[in-house]
Amino acid sequence: MTRIPYETSGEPNPLQALTLDRLRRRTSMKWRTHPADVLPLWVAEMDVPLAEPVVRAVTEAMELGDTGYPVGTAYAEALAAFARKRWDWDGLAVERTAIVPDVMLGVVEMLRLVTGHGDPVVVNPPVYPPFYDFVRHLGREVAEAPLDAGGRIGLDVLESTFRRVTAGGRRAAYLLCSPHNPTGTVHTADELTAVAALAERYGVRVVADEIHAPLVVGDTRFVPYLSVPGGERGLSLMSASKAWNLAGLKAALAVAGPDAAGDLARMPEEVGHGPSHVGILAHTAALRDGTPWLDALLAGLDANRGLLAGLLAERLPAVRYRPGEATYLAWLDCRSLGLGDDPAEVFLEHGRVALNAGPPFGTGGAGHARLNLAASPEVIGEAVRRMAVAVERAGHRP
Template identity: 85%
Template sequence: MTRIPHETSGEPNPLQALTLDRLRRRTSMKWRTYPADVLPVWVAEMDVPLAEPVVRAVTDALGLGDTGYPAGTAYAEALAAFAEKRWDWDGLAVERTAIVPDVMLGVVEMLKLVTGSGHAVVVNSPVYPPFYDFVGHMDRCVVEAPLGVDGRIDPEALEETFRQSVAGGRRAAYLLCSPHNPTGTVHTAAELSAVAELAERYGVRVVADEIHAPVVIDGADFVPYLSVPGAERGLSLMSASKGWNLAGLKAALAIAGPGAAADLARMPEEVGHGPSHVGIIAHTAALRDGGAWLDALLSGLDANRRLLADLLAEHLPGVRYRPGDATYLAWLDCRALGLGDDPADAFLHRGRVALNSGLPFGTGGAGHARLNLATSREVITEAVRRMTAALD
């Protein structure tokens, strides 16, 4: 499977378009959680203007008063076309999709279909904290299969976890984060095929959170889980949310493999009432017409990864940073700094810069922090300066 390389879009770098003063006028979580003297480089919101096709589509909808209930398959059709162009995958069948409010709520609905109360949901720690929160709240048991020291799926650990999770005839699911948050790892076709083989062997159902799929560096190939041999009974959640900064415009798609179509058909009809119609319009426009903007973003993120690596090497050589192949998140190993299990706390209170604490990411998160790279060079530079000051 060969992904289409990033094209030269001619679009300006959206990460350099907004000043810090303008960003501080925003009222979302990133900019309102901490006092004004704190520089926020934490939660997964991007410091960008929206892509023009998205703005135009939403503005047109508002002008028409097109703010009713969602209908149709335009979102799924746009995603299928995007997947074929970007990932060379023509297996996204529109008839095996359903709209859901967002990816995590879609994950919950998919897990309800394939597991029962008290059953195990396997995750690869360290991993996105809501995996623990949402799964726990739905009365399932999170079981960790930690990533290997190389930050990749450890097949031996995964197999042993699967074996334990289905012991006694219990059902289990594997909540796969692909690409992986927070490490930025892009799972290979061989790795995902091995996952599918293990899942089938042990009767574990795979639910793949693929929300970061559009945000993959040039030269790395994102492989949709449902495209690999043996994944026919898998379920996937996708969205334009991360690629185009649309978290506030709720909409996502649940996608079933051929062997999971009957499962998806059992999802309650009212789940489809949760997404925003305007959100669906925005996501559809992003996938259909926002490719040039996305390519400019990806180029800007490539530059930011290099910048962060250089700044850390110069000012904080004790921080280990291995740039990931996907996401706009940097996973920082700060254990050598002597800041304890929660270096983000020290950065916040001593340096007035907000990163995500590594602790909620589960096993492997202690001593780590997550930094959001989807911002300007100036903000990244200032963030590292403040992190350095926290050591004084």
């Protein structure tokens, strides 16, 4: 497969469209969790206006009073067309999809299909904290197989973990984050093929969270897990939520590989009642007609990665940052600053800038913080300035 890189769309950079004053009028979690003097660069909400096709779809629904229950396969059809164009993947079969309320609730339902109470679910820390919360709430056991020093899946570690958790014939699942949050790593076809081979060898069922799939940089290739040899028994969760900033318009798709269709068919019908009909309309419009907006966003995010790297080198050279290949999140290694396990706490207290704390991401998270890059260059610059001030005020060397 050859991924089609984003192109210059002619649309303006959506990250430069809104002023900070206008953003502070928002009432969502990002803007209401902290006091007004805090600059929020934490939770995965972007500082962008919505893509015009999304606005049009939602506005037309409001004008028609089209706020009932979801039905049909338009969302899946739009995602399948997007996958063919962007990832050169034609294996997303509409008949092997189901709508779910959102990706994490979809993950729960997929794990419910392939594991039982108390069964282990393998994750690769540092990883998205809700992986721990949702898995444990489901009554499953979290088993860690940490990423290697380069931030990639360590196949030897993964195999030893698979061997351990399946000992005695236990059932197990592997919750794969692809692309990886928080590192922005995009797993290669070879890596995913090796994962699939290990999963088959040990009888581990793979559930892939691929919510960040559209947010891949330039020529880097996103590889759907279900597209690799051996991925036929896999289950995937996909959504337009992250790429088009639609978290408040709930909708996602569960996608089954050919050999997992029977599992997906066992999902209770009532799960499909959870997504928002308006959300599905919005997500469908984004995937079908919102790619020029997405391309402009990707170009802006790419510029922000370079900007952040330069600012950190200038103001906080002790912070180690390897720009990711995907997502709009930056994983910052702040251990050399001597700020303890939770540098985000110091940045908030002394610099009034909110980042995500590293420890909740599991093993490898201590001494780190996650920064949301989906903001204007001016906001990124102010955030780094505040972080440097915080380090000085805390009595440590930048």
